[in-house]
Amino acid sequence: MSFVVVSDVSKAYGAVGSGAETRVLKGVSLEVREGEFVALMGPSGSGKSTLLTVLGAMNRPTAGRLVVDGIDVYALSEERRADFRREYLGFVFQQHHLMPFLNALENVSLPLAILPLSAREKRERARSALAKVGLADKAARLPSQLSGGEQGRLAIARAIVNGPPLLLADEPTGTLDTRTGDEVMRVFRDLNRAGQTVFMVTHNPSNAALAHRVLYIVDGRLAPDPHAADPAEGLCLPTAGLAQ
Amino acid sequence: MRISTIALANLRRRKGKAAFLVAGISIGIATAVALLTLSETIRDEVGLQLDQFGANIVVVPRSNSLALDYGGVTVSGVSFDVAQLSDEDARRVRDIPYRSRLAVVAPKLLGAVEVEGRQVLLAGVDFEEELKLKRWWRLVGERPRGETDLLVGYEAARALSLVEHAMGDRSVPVVPTLAQTAEMKGHAHQSMDGHFRVVRDRLTVAGREYRVAGVLTPTGGREDEMMFGRLDGVQAHLGKPGQLSLVEVSALCQDCPVEDIVAQINQQLPNARVSAVQQAVRARTETVERLTRFALAVSGVVLLIGALMIFTTMSGAVVERTKEIGVLRAIGFRRAHIIKGLMLEVLLVSTAGGLLGWAAGLLASRALLPYFSQTGAGLEVDPALAALSVLTALAVGAAGSIYPALRASRLDPSEAVRYV
Numbered sequence: 056m057s058f059v060v061v062s063d064v065s066k067a068y069g070a071v072g073s074g075a076e077t078r079v080l081k082g083v084s085l086e087v088r089e090g091e092f093v094a095l096m097g098p099s100g101s102g103k104s105t106l107l108t109v110l111g112a113m114n115r116p117t118a119g120r121l122v123v124d125g126i127d128v129y130a131l132s133e134e135r136r137a138d139f140r141r142e143y144l145g146f147v148f149q150q151h152h153l154m155p156f157l158n159a160l161e162n163v164s165l166p167l168a169i170l171p172l173s174a175r176e177k178r179e180r181a182r183s184a185l186a187k188v189g190l191a192d193k194a195a196r197l198p199s200q201l202s203g204g205e206q207g208r209l210a211i212a213r214a215i216v217n218g219p220p221l222l223l224a225d226e227p228t229g230t231l232d233t234r235t236g237d238e239v240m241r242v243f244r245d246l247n248r249a250g251q252t253v254f255m256v257t258h259n260p261s262n263a264a265l266a267h268r269v270l271y272i273v274d275g276r277l278a279p280d281p282h283a284a285d286p287a288e289g290l291c292l293p294t295a296g297l298a299q
Numbered sequence: 300m301r302i303s304t305i306a307l308a309n310l311r312r313r314k315g316k317a318a319f320l321v322a323g324i325s326i327g328i329a330t331a332v333a334l335l336t337l338s339e340t341i342r343d344e345v346g347l348q349l350d351q352f353g354a355n356i357v358v359v360p361r362s363n364s365l366a367l368d369y370g371g372v373t374v375s376g377v378s379f380d381v382a383q384l385s386d387e388d389a390r391r392v393r394d395i396p397y398r399s400r401l402a403v404v405a406p407k408l409l410g411a412v413e414v415e416g417r418q419v420l421l422a423g424v425d426f427e428e429e430l431k432l433k434r435w436w437r438l439v440g441e442r443p444r445g446e447t448d449l450l451v452g453y454e455a456a457r458a459l460s461l462v463e464h465a466m467g468d469r470s471v472p473v474v475p476t477l478a479q480t481a482e483m484k485g486h487a488h489q490s491m492d493g494h495f496r497v498v499r500d501r502l503t504v505a506g507r508e509y510r511v512a513g514v515l516t517p518t519g520g521r522e523d524e525m526m527f528g529r530l531d532g533v534q535a536h537l538g539k540p541g542q543l544s545l546v547e548v549s550a551l552c553q554d555c556p557v558e559d560i561v562a563q564i565n566q567q568l569p570n571a572r573v574s575a576v577q578q579a580v581r582a583r584t585e586t587v588e589r590l591t592r593f594a595l596a597v598s599g600v601v602l603l604i605g606a607l608m609i610f611t612t613m614s615g616a617v618v619e620r621t622k623e624i625g626v627l628r629a630i631g632f633r634r635a636h637i638i639k640g641l642m643l644e645v646l647l648v649s650t651a652g653g654l655l656g657w658a659a660g661l662l663a664s665r666a667l668l669p670y671f672s673q674t675g676a677g678l679e680v681d682p683a684l685a686a687l688s689v690l691t692a693l694a695v696g697a698a699g700s701i702y703p704a705l706r707a708s709r710l711d712p713s714e715a716v717r718y719v
Contacts, residue, residue, distance in 0.1 A: 108713035111629065111713070113628075113629060113711075113712045113713040114711075114713040133634070134633050134634065134635075137628065137631050137632065137633045137634070138631065138633070139631075140629065140630065140631040141630065141631020141632075142631070144631075145630075146629050146630060148626070148629075152622060152623075152625075152626045154305075154308075154623060154626075155312075156308050156309065156311070156312035157305075157308055161300055161304070161308070164300035165300065165305075165626075165627070165630060166630045166631060167300055168300045168301055168302055168304065168305060168632075169302065169631070169632060169633070169636050174300075177300055181300070213630070214630075217631075
């Protein structure tokens with residue numbers, strides 16, 4: 056059974072029917088199974104990031120439904136959706152969006168700040184998340200004292216500290232060079248191997264190659280793999296498999 | 300990691316802005332504290348002076364048969380043998396529970412006497428008390444001392460040819476008050492070379508010779524047509540030893556209603572009619588309230604400016620922190636969590652500003668007090684004022700930041716995280 060079900064989702068900005076309306080998503084449907092690693096590719100302005108924010112319970116679609124673990128996400132109130140994000144989702148942003156005034160441990164602890172846990176438990180969870188991304192020894196460093204790759208891994212640690220069932224990533228290596236980008240992608244691969252469901256937007260085919268399945272979006276619609284011999288194979292189908 | 304940790308870290312990160320906010324709130328609170336403290340001190344002083352400036356309570360015998368006007372106050376039964384007051388009654392007035400509030404208790408005996416073929420109202424008074432009560436009196440001559448010394452009102456003196464105008468000018472110069480004259484003693488006459496002078500200092504009143512110690516400059520009041528002598532002397536002269544016509548009382552009504560003092564005197568003197576001079580009480584209350592209203596209005600304006608400053612700074616901070624707030628919303632912070640975090644920052648800043656402002660206001664009041672107060676009364680460190688300062692600072696901080704905080708909580712996280 057699919058963990059995430061996106062049904063005929065459309066998203067338009069601007070007043071509908073005003074002529075100034077911009078339709079970014081046009082009837083997108085897809086499913087993601089638990090433990091799956093899905094990559095979403097597409098040209099700039101194709102609707103990748105919009106689809107990711109819809110999946111992230113942050114951007115109410117104009118039409119269609121998002122169901123995660125049986126929950127109709129956009130039927131929830133705004134505050135309940137905030138709770139949903141906290142319980143179900145982990146975000147890794149392209150710019151990482153780390154708090155520059157908090158050290159690595161504090162940055163990772165941010166999602167725990169509003170949980171009714173003891174300070175000790177919060178600390179242990181944050182340290183464990185840092186260890187998972189290989190930053191256990193950098194807990195006291197400020198983001199500015201970390202390399203680009205380390206910042207990317209720190210952003211992943213923050214995203215997984217709550218143990219969310221679904222990890223969403225928006226071009227996590229977009230600002231990194233190839234070597235540090237690979238460093239970050241290895242973390243995604245390892246997490247997925249450990250059972251983490253990952254949905255990642257990327258421009259980078261090598262990153263996408265790590266996914267079980269690659270989706271292509273063009274002009275707001277899911278499209279066949281432009282590189283596939285049989286275009287029908289590229290649509291919402293598993294790719295050849297995880298890269299080693 | 301708690302929301303407060305984030306708030307503290309944010310304040311540490313923006314030390315300059317936090318210091319600016321603390322300074323803004325401090326200045327507002329300091330101004331309000333200084334104004335209110337000074338106005339309270341001045342108000343107490345003005346109140347005290349107004350309390351001492353004339354009587355605000357009059358005690359007369361309980362008799363409504365006839366009345367005689369005295370100093371704008373209707374005094375009943377003063378020249379008839381009804382139940383008179385006595386010296387003992389004046390002493391009992393001084394024994395009421397609120398006796399510490401009594402600034403002046405001035406007993407009087409009034410009687411009409413014939414002076415050189417004219418009927419003149421003679422008042423026996425305790426000059427010590429009377430001079431405290433009638434601070435506006437000024438005289439030419441000296442303060443009466445002996446049993447046969449008289450103080451004569453200006454119109455009475457003129458009618459009895461006791462005074463003469465210099466160079467035909469009838470205007471009256473500014474001359475020292477009675478209290479000042481008393482201090483001048485022997486130099487009094489040299490100082491009184493204004494526009495009228497006393498030309499005769501002997502007067503026969505109902506066959507008894509008196510010395511005219513001084514003549515009051517015109518007051519426009521009933522005393523212009525009266526003569527004043529020492530109480531015991533007048534009592535003996537009128538054949539009413541130990542008797543009184545009325546007792547004028549000046550009560551300090553700062554923290555107690557004059558009605559309470561009236562009630563207590565009434566209890567002590569069941570046979571007397573005690574009434575508050577409502578006009579005096581009302582004038583005092585209005586003057587004092589006007590001072591307070593002025594201080595409150597200025598403080599209000601200053602604090603409003605403080606709130607606007609916080610509003611501007613916090614609005615700027617929200618714009619500056621759009622990305623940060625968006626991230627927090629994206630990772631599951633509720634709107635209430637965002638508001639809590641921002642308000643916590645303002646709360647910390649406001650508390651610091653309130654305490655600093657209170658201390659600065661107190662110091663400013665101490666420095667400025669000598670310029671505003673004649674008595675230079677000391678200022679007390681009032682914990683209630685400190686608490687009020689902090690509470691006001693918190694209210695100002697909350698008023699200035701609630702809208703920016705609400706706006707921050709409504710930020711669309713999907714837009715906010717795109718913001719660079």
